[in-house]
Amino acid sequence: CVGVLLESHISFHTWPTEGVITLDLFTCGAATLLPVLPVIERLFAIPRPPFFEGEEVRKPGMLWSHKLRGFSAEMEHGDTYALSSADLGEDVLGDNTYDLKEEVASVQTPFQRIDIYNLIDPRDPSSSFFADYQRSLSNDGSYQAQHPELFAPNKVVFLDGVKQSTLNGDAGYHESLVHPGMFAHDHPKRVAIIGGGEGATLREVLKHDTVEKCTMVEIDELMVTTSRKYLKEWSDCSDIVGSAEWCVDDPRADVRYEDAVAWFIDRFGEGVDEKEKKFDKDDYKPFDVIIMDALDPQVNIPFAEVLYKQPTFLQSVYDSLSEQGVIVMQLGDAPYITDPNDTIGRNENRAIITKHLLRMGFQSVHVYEEKHSNFDESWTYLVAMKDYTSRSLWYSNAAQIEVAIQKRIKRTHSGKSALRFFDGATMMTYQTPHKAQEVVYCRNKPMPAGCDEATHGFSKSRPNAPISSFEVKTSQVGDHAGRGVFATVDIPKGAHIGVDQSMTAINVTPTTYGMICSHAEEYDEVGGSLDAVVEYLWGYGVESNLYGESNVVLEATILIFTNHGCNGTYNAATETTIGTEMTVNADEFDADYFSHDPYNLAVARHLPHSQNSGTFALRDIKAGEEILNNYLDFTTDEENWKDDVRDLRNQCLGKGVGSITDVERGGLPSMKVWRDGK
Numbered sequence: 001c002v003g004v005l006l007e008s009h010i011s012f013h014t015w016p017t018e019g020v021i022t023l024d025l026f027t028c029g030a031a032t033l034l035p036v037l038p039v040i041e042r043l044f045a046i047p048r049p050p051f052f053e054g055e056e057v058r059k060p061g062m063l064w065s066h067k068l069r070g071f072s073a074e075m076e077h078g079d080t081y082a083l084s085s086a087d088l089g090e091d092v093l094g095d096n097t098y099d100l101k102e103e104v105a106s107v108q109t110p111f112q113r114i115d116i117y118n119l120i121d122p123r124d125p126s127s128s129f130f131a132d133y134q135r136s137l138s139n140d141g142s143y144q145a146q147h148p149e150l151f152a153p154n155k156v157v158f159l160d161g162v163k164q165s166t167l168n169g170d171a172g173y174h175e176s177l178v179h180p181g182m183f184a185h186d187h188p189k190r191v192a193i194i195g196g197g198e199g200a201t202l203r204e205v206l207k208h209d210t211v212e213k214c215t216m217v218e219i220d221e222l223m224v225t226t227s228r229k230y231l232k233e234w235s236d237c238s239d240i241v242g243s244a245e246w247c248v249d250d251p252r253a254d255v256r257y258e259d260a261v262a263w264f265i266d267r268f269g270e271g272v273d274e275k276e277k278k279f280d281k282d283d284y285k286p287f288d289v290i291i292m293d294a295l296d297p298q299v300n301i302p303f304a305e306v307l308y309k310q311p312t313f314l315q316s317v318y319d320s321l322s323e324q325g326v327i328v329m330q331l332g333d334a335p336y337i338t339d340p341n342d343t344i345g346r347n348e349n350r351a352i353i354t355k356h357l358l359r360m361g362f363q364s365v366h367v368y369e370e371k372h373s374n375f376d377e378s379w380t381y382l383v384a385m386k387d388y389t390s391r392s393l394w395y396s397n398a399a400q401i402e403v404a405i406q407k408r409i410k411r412t413h414s415g416k417s418a419l420r421f422f423d424g425a426t427m428m429t430y431q432t433p434h435k436a437q438e439v440v441y442c443r444n445k446p447m448p449a450g451c452d453e454a455t456h457g458f459s460k461s462r463p464n465a466p467i468s469s470f471e472v473k474t475s476q477v478g479d480h481a482g483r484g485v486f487a488t489v490d491i492p493k494g495a496h497i498g499v500d501q502s503m504t505a506i507n508v509t510p511t512t513y514g515m516i517c518s519h520a521e522e523y524d525e526v527g528g529s530l531d532a533v534v535e536y537l538w539g540y541g542v543e544s545n546l547y548g549e550s551n552v553v554l555e556a557t558i559l560i561f562t563n564h565g566c567n568g569t570y571n572a573a574t575e576t577t578i579g580t581e582m583t584v585n586a587d588e589f590d591a592d593y594f595s596h597d598p599y600n601l602a603v604a605r606h607l608p609h610s611q612n613s614g615t616f617a618l619r620d621i622k623a624g625e626e627i628l629n630n631y632l633d634f635t636t637d638e639e640n641w642k643d644d645v646r647d648l649r650n651q652c653l654g655k656g657v658g659s660i661t662d663v664e665r666g667g668l669p670s671m672k673v674w675r676d677g678k
Contacts (some may be wrong), residue, residue, distance in 0.1 A: 019048055019060065026069070026427060032083060034066055034093075058134065058658055059298070063511060065096035082113045085161025092117060092156070099130035100153050109222035112160050116230050118153035126168045127154055157198065157231065159223075162296070165198055169374020171421040178204035179422045180430050181289055181328035181383045183395045183404055186290040189213070192320070194260045194307075195206070195294035197223035199235025202255075204248045205291070206237060207418045209410050214253055215287075217264075223255040224248065239412045260294070261313045268320040269312060284323040292329035297349035307350040309355055318360040324387045327362075329353075333377035334369045341443040347384055354382070360598055363388035364548070365599035367437055368430035372421065378434075388598075391548030392510040394430055398424030400511065418480040433601045441601040450602035450610070458470065462497040462616070465489070467557050474625050475563050478654065482661035483561045484626045491621040497572050498564040498615075504556040505612045508537060536651035539659040542634045546611050552637060553611060566629030566652035572615050573630045575605045580633060581648035589638040 007358070012021070021044055027031060033317065034170035040062075047057045068084050083089045092101065100120035107114040108190060121127045128136075128151040144151050155167040156549060165173060182188055191205050193216040205214045218224060227234055237243035243250045256263060265608075267283050277284055297308045306313065321327065321390040331350050335342070342351035357365060362384040373379040385391065396404070401424035409418050442451035450461070469491065475484030491497075516537070520530035539561055541552035554560065565571065578584065581586040603610050621627070637646045650656035 023225055032066070032079060037062075037064060037066075037103075037338065040064075061099065063096045063098065064101065066093040079113065082158065083159035085158075087163040088115055088158040088161040092119065092158075093666050097122065100133065102153070104155065107222065107226050109220050109226075111220045112223070114223060114226055115158040115161070116383070117156050117158075119156055120153050124154070128152070153527065155231070156234075157257065163375060166374040169372065170234060171414075172198055172370060172372030174204050174372060175198040175419060175422040176368075176373070176379075176426075176430075177201060177289060177293060177328060177330055177381055179419070180368065180394075180427060181291065181326050182208055183327050183396070183401060183408075183427070184383060184385060184390050185288050185324060186393060186487070188326075190285060190287045190322075191215070191290075192217065192287045192290045194264075194292045194317075196291070198227045198231055199224065199247050201291055201293045202250075202253060203235055203237055203240075205289075206243055206247060206250050206252060206569075207240060207409050207499065211409055213251055213282075216248075216253065216255045217258055217260040218255065219257065219259050224255065225255070237647070239414050240418060241413060241417070244423040249560040251285070258558060261310070264320060265313060268316040269627075270319075286325065287320055288322050289326045290321060290325070292327070294329075296330070296332035297347070297353065308353040310642065314353070314356045315360060317363070318357075318386075321386055324385075324390060326386070326390065327357075327384045329382050331367070331380040333375065334380045335435065335436050335440045337439050339436075339440050341440055341445075343444065350380075354599065356410045357382075359362065362386060363598050364391045364394070366394060366604065367433050367601060369434050370430075381430075381436075384601055388596075389548045390624050394550070395509075395547045396427070396511070397509070398428050400424070401427045407410065418553070432607075433605045435605070438601045438605045445491045447599060448602060449597065450600050450606075453519070462494055462496050463492060464488050464499050465491045465617070466500045467498045467559070470498070470558060470627065472558050472561050477563050477628070479657070480652075481563045481658050485559055485562045486626050487623055489622050489623050491617045493617055493620050495617045496559060496615070497617060497627065501557050502612045503608065506554040506556055507608070507611070508541070508552040508554070510551045513537070513550060513552050517627075536597075539662065543636045543640070544611055545636045546607060559615075559627075562627050563658065564648060565632040566648075569628040571618050571621050571625070573618055574615065574633055578632055580630070581645055581652060584632065584645060586642050586645040586649075589641040 010030070011024045013022045023040065023044070025036070026115070027033065031498050045060045045062050047059050050057050053266075058434070066083070068080075068089070083093065092098070098119055098121050102118040104116040104118055117428045119127070120130050120133060122130075132144050132151045133153065135142055136144040136151040138145050152167070156163060182191075182205070187210050189210055191211055191213045191214045191296065191446045193205065195218055196202055196216050197220055199498075202214060204217050205211060211470065227596075228248070235247045236245070237247040237250055238245040247253060248255050267279060269278075279663065289629060292307070294307055317327065331353075332347075335347065339347070341347075342348065342354075354365065364385040364387075366383045367380060367381075369380055383394070385394070388597045396604045403422065405419065412418050438451075444450060469487060469489045470485050471488055472483050472484055475481035477484060516530065516533055520534050523530065537552045537554070541554045543550050544553055545551070562572070564581075567582055578590065609646075615629070631648055632644065635641050645658060651658060
């Protein structure tokens with residue numbers, strides 16, 4: 001059956017024996033046809049008569065698609081863009097394979113269009129089966145009926161047609177956005193959220209019992225009230241002890257319906273002095289953590305340009321952070337291994353904001369991914385820290401994170417964990433950037449440091465002198481040196497030194513190292529045994545701060561006996577070396593030489609290799625020669641620099657002995673001085 005309506009038409013095709021009817025409605029008008037769907041369902045989705053008395057006849061399902069055809073006239077604000085978008089327009093409205101596609105709400109605010117749909121997608125592994133969903137609505141005593149929450153449709157939120165959040169991905173997205181950055185601060189009291197109109201980011205922040213105030217700056221008040229009405233799960237804090245049913249009503253929540261860009265510039269922008277402070281004095285207090293839960297950087301609209309490209313705004317955000325402040329933001333879908341570097345194409349904003357963060361002075365920047373946000377792709381997040389030592393919290397092990405969770409995360413009325421997704425093991429997966437992140441990063445021009453094979457410690461272009469190529473004998477350096485390591489074969493210039501066993505090195509983490517030193521200081525009655533541990537670490541180990549605070553690396557092979565080469569006689573070192581103990585100025589510490597790149601995805605992905613396998617032959621080494629390093633390369637900070645230079649000069653002048661020799665002769669003088677001083 002076909003009907004012609006002016007320049008439009010409607011057609012019906014029926015299969016009575018199958019109980020199927022198809023309808024095609026085509027119009028040339030500018031208005032959307034979505035409001036017609038309830039009428040069509042009411043008129044045509046009619047259950048058949050029962051075949052026998054008492055038979056339960058289910059209401060027929062309706063599969064539908066809605067498409068804009070031809071050259072669409074401009075609709076009301078946001079309609080054309082939203083209804084023709086890839087996420088809402090094509091993937092949802094234009095696809096008729098969904099078992100359930102039900103509009104929950106469509107709201108036009110002064111700033112954006114909000115669309116919320118319940119979906120059951122047979123192609124989505126996170127989606128329930130439609131039959132299970134229907135059974136969950138019954139009272140038949142089945143597993144589905146007893147656990148209807150496990151078979152509910154996936155509620156999906158679209159802003160101007162772009163997918164923003166889903167019920168199935170709520171915990172995966174918001175917990176991975178909030179908690180890695182929150183736990184990178186040891187005691188976050190004041191937190192700010194830029195955006196976050198759904199309320200879920202606020203919900204996650206309020207789970208931390210250290211938080212005294214969380215300021216959420218969201219320009220769209222109608223977005224917040226719409227979320228409260230239709231997205232209750234996103235902003236439900238009723239199970240958190242001490243909170244409120246609606247997270248916005250939590251006494252620690254301070255929600256401002258303002259432009260976040262103007263809000264930060266007016267309070268923390270350049271030129272705002274005491275005389276110009278016209279807002280409440282609490283507004284000017286620094287934040288410990290700031291979370292940007294705003295538009296994806298790939299979204300091509302003016303406000304996204306402001307968020308990610310305006311230096312004035314970003315500088316005001318930086319200036320609003322405390323000394324140990326941390327900023328967290330989502331960076332959109334993760335790169336593919338075949339993508340160009342971020343400076344080219346759709347990820348330009350991501351490259352620009354990273355550049356701004358580094359220019360402003362963030363000391364440690366990390367990128368991580370999460371697949372369980374229920375988007376089509378893995379999602380990318382960024383954490384930037386003002387204080388380099390915060391890296392030690394970022395690199396906490398799984399057990400340390402679990403302890404921190406138990407200490408800090410609030411209890412619930414239900415007795416269940418407040419965290420549904422994030423835990424220590426999950427955090428461990430965020431500490432190492434994905435391979436695709438490294439590959440795309442290394443496509444930058446010029447190629448960043450660390451992208452060459454040698455930095456990873458296993459360059460096939462370099463030969464390797466295995467540990468079996470060395471032996472330990474009395475050092476030829478002098479009486480101050482004790483034992484030494486000697487080559488038993490010729491070693492060519494540029495060869496690795498024992499890289500085959502470099503990963504066996506013992507890494508004493510900052511937490512463990514700090515605990516040992518603290519106990520040695522505090523418990524004098526057992527000082528002897530703990531002193532021996534500290535002396536061993538100081539004498540045989542090398543300090544490093546790659547993980548934020550001082551940790552100690554102990555070579556686990558005979559290379560641990562490698563001595564210092566006085567007056568530049570060292571023949572094995574890292575690629576570059578600072579100078580000799582006689583030529584450097586003990587009173588001038590070259591911070592640039594010893595500093596680490598705050599953002600280097602190649603180094604971050606190969607951090608253990610970077611720390612344990614950087615020694616090469618600086619020249620041809622003949623069999624029988626002693627292997628010598630430059631110990632100055634192992635200095636980690638300005639505090640140790642002067643003492644290290646002085647000690648090495650004394651040794652090279654015959655006025656002192658090396659630390660290993662000192663340990664074996666009865667104890668390091670520095671250890672005795674340290675204990676006496678404490």
